[in-house]
Amino acid sequence: AQSVTQLGSHVSVSEGALVLLRCNYSSSVPPYLFWYVQYPNQGLQLLLKYTTGATLVKGINGFEAEFKKSETSFHLTKPSAHMSDAAEYFCAVSPRIRGSYIPTFGRGTSLIVHP
Amino acid sequence: GAVVSQHPSRVICKSGTSVKIECRSLDFQATTMFWYRQFPKKSLMLMATSNEGSKATYEQGVEKDKFLINHASLTLSTLTVTSAHPEDSSFYICSARGRGLNTEAFFGQGTRLTVV
Numbered sequence: 001a002q003s004v005t006q007l008g009s010h011v012s013v014s015e016g017a018l019v020l021l022r023c024n025y026s027s028s029v030p031p032y033l034f035w036y037v038q039y040p041n042q043g044l045q046l047l048l049k050y051t052t053g054a055t056l057v058k059g060i061n062g063f064e065a066e067f068k069k070s071e072t073s074f075h076l077t078k079p080s081a082h083m084s085d086a087a088e089y090f091c092a093v094s095p096r097i098r099g100s101y102i103p104t105f106g107r108g109t110s111l112i113v114h115p
Numbered sequence: 116g117a118v119v120s121q122h123p124s125r126v127i128c129k130s131g132t133s134v135k136i137e138c139r140s141l142d143f144q145a146t147t148m149f150w151y152r153q154f155p156k157k158s159l160m161l162m163a164t165s166n167e168g169s170k171a172t173y174e175q176g177v178e179k180d181k182f183l184i185n186h187a188s189l190t191l192s193t194l195t196v197t198s199a200h201p202e203d204s205s206f207y208i209c210s211a212r213g214r215g216l217n218t219e220a221f222f223g224q225g226t227r228l229t230v231v
Contacts, residue, residue: 009156034219036222041124041206041225041227042224042225043119043121043208043210043222043223043224043225044159044208044210044222045222046219046221049219090158090159101147101212101219101220102149102161102164103161103220104161105158105159106158107157107158108156108157108158
């Protein structure tokens with residue numbers, strides 16, 4: 001069975017500061033890994049994903065995440081926060097089985113950006 | 116990217132009535148669709164997975180007679196909440212995966228259901 005843990009239900013940063021949202025997974029085999037963003041009363045938008053290859057993945061809106069197998073982590077970062085980044089962020093994992101995509105979501109981290 | 120449209124975005128219904136939520140893939144054929152329920156400040160809970168032309172597979176604890184899912188075509192899936200009660204009020208989100216899109220699904224914008 002796989003699971004995902006997001007440390008911190010809320011993260012507060014100042015505009016221009018570094019954003020770090022933490023995600024750790026538990027799986028017998030490294031899964032596919034995803035980060036999604038959700039704005040109020042909207043669905044989820046994919047920020048980035050890791051399936052294979054380079055462990056540092058760049059996504060949209062200046063976000064990136066690094067897969068670290070030894071730490072079973074996939075933390076999301078952005079060098080400089082913008083007010084428009086304020087949203088709910090979800091880390092998700094899916095089994096590494098070709099033809100399969102059944103994601104398990106973390107509980108989400110609410111990013112608050114102060115002016 | 117692929118677009119998934121969910122309708123309606125908001126619905127208010129009376130207790131005891133049924134409400135249908137539609138999920139459409141606009142520019143790809145959705146071989147698999149997923150229905151989620153999201154509680155306030157909580158993560159997404161997978162309710163069921165449906166493959167086109169097949170019966171939906173429900174997650175443990177989800178009442179299949181209450182949450183009817185139909186995936187009759189490659190572009191449309193519906194979720195019908197039958198005999199709705201206030202505790203069914205929630206945010207429902209669908210997502211769809213297409214043939215060959217093995218590692219990603221695209222999400223609809225969600226439906227806010229309020230049962231009064």
